[in-house]
Amino acid sequence: MALVFTSFLYLIAFSGAVASNKIGINYGRLGNNLPSPARSIELLQNMNVGRVKLYDADYEILNLLSGKNIDVAITVANDEIAGIAANQRLADQWVYEHVVTHYPNTRIRFVLVGHEVFSSINTTQDLQIARDLVPAIRRVKNTLRARGIRNVKVGTPLAMDMMETTYPPSSGSFKPELLEFMVPLLKFINGTKSSFFIDVYPYFAWFQSQAMNQTSINLDFALLRTGNESYTDPLTGLVYKNLLDQMLDSVVYAMAKLGYDDVNLAISETGWPHEGGPGATRENAAEYNNNLIRKMSAGPSNGTPARPNMAIPSFIFSLYDEDQKYGPDTERHWGLLNPDGSPIYQVNITGKAIFD
Template sequence: MSLILLLIGVLLSSTALEFTGAQSVGVCYGGNGNNLPTKKAVVDLYKSKGIGKIRIYNPDEGILQALRSSNIEVILGVPNNVLKSLTNAQTASDWVNKYVKAYSIVKIKYIAVGNEVHPGSAESSSVLPAMQNIQKAISSANLQGQIKVSTAIDTTLIGKSYPPKDGVFSDAASGYIKPIVNFLVSNGSPLLANVYPYFAYVNNQQSIGLDYALFTKQGKNEVGYQNLFDAMLDSIYAALEKVGGSNVKIVVSESGWPSQGGTGASAGNAGTYYGNLIKHVKGGTPKRPNGPIETYLFAMFDENQKPGSEIERHFGLFRPDKSPKYQISFN
């Protein structure tokens, strides 16, 4: 009898390991739509599909309520329009009390203080002070062991990206990013980066093949890369090394491909990209071969009210009726 119980225990633990190992992939939940499911239905869909990570862009209490006791790991976003207010320590403390401490049974893993803030923008001078104040409030709440404070950048901050080993932050970005990297180093936090081979491909089709962007290229190129995602990610790693961030890990906080609305945007290409990306991030990159790469797919649903060009409204993995656009497995 004890032998049977031991075998069951071994089987259960190996299943748990297998499940956890597969959980390098999360999905961003964007809410810019007037036809989307309820917050509870959204969380139920994550659970039913085995998606163990979610990124939310603002502290929406409806989705935080729905995430209670779900065991889904969360990137909680601080919207750009509140960054300035959080340069006040008391306001930052109130924010943490309201949206973090009050939801202690929500598995918040990262707080993304700002998204794609560009150097020289009105918000740029507020990012680091807001990060510092949120960090102090997290530490005061004794949560620094479980929640890491960071910010999400886009790849326009990289001045040179090819070959990837020569990746460097642009002159305009280096003064902005270096103190942020110092903060990440001293707090053991990762850098969040939104990495879109789609846009790199569309903007440079004369040099970048579609197969290289979709992970379908056979063989490596002249600098040892088989896909654009790895090349982009490694160029950020190289840039981090040059500003003292050699030990900073990158979490890919967004990556996706649109199904319509622009060049190369088709359901076929998008399905290929998402399916291959999920498989690929179980491993590493040439520069950082030890995977998995924690990656958040963008996004859960098409967002019919999202501003910008037409493609912005077609990044969803699911339709608003919760039916899948693509035949892909998240595990």
């Protein structure tokens, strides 16, 4: 059974492998000491970044990206979802202002509706946003189609807290209370050949395994280091050599349990903090991100054990440390660059040094 499943996914995945292995960077701006947008775009170009993800659809930044050889993901804010879901005219207006005005000179390739919408459904308002998510996504896609824009994919980034079970990967399942939202989302993504975007952080899984005094996850395994560390899924027999693959395949199997076994994956956020907590060092951050880049930019793509050779578009978090973010100290220390544009640590995006 597992061999048939894996082989089937391999055939589906292989055709898109070469075209989708450019590495992206998340460009967040929750800081009071960050370089200007113009300087930031210059730095992205100097780094040979293939993609950038914005947490909004800022006019100045999209204008600055015009004519640049960088694919762009833009975001519809969570507080805009309800209005767009209820009113096609609002969807039309949003797409006109944030896509049509800049496209195709700015290479917008993804519209991401919301950010981790399913992570909080405790309040009436949050629950309504979750219910409005897929209707809003559909309206945005309808507008793009009406405009004749067919190479911009629409999706939404979700966090790994959507999962009920992740271990072993073959037992992967979504939280039961999310199924009413997840099924229509998967139906849309599958029908439009978009991608299931995941914010996936092996650092947090490793950190939690230390904090809970369980059998801790090996640091090498979390950092994607090649070595003797491996794990064999008892049901499928698939061998895992790093934690990221385990986490991604748990989502693959969760989708398959709902009848969607060929939905594309994309990593909307991943990375490693360089300061602020256990294991958060520059050396570990550099190793994780460099290992990630080698894995995700390989040609042909490596994929995962359940998705061999599947290209997984990936965005590293983040371009800068953002000193105005809330939460534990690590939240403010994920950046690749200092405020003056110098590297916090060395990262190699394409096989040649990104910094002189």
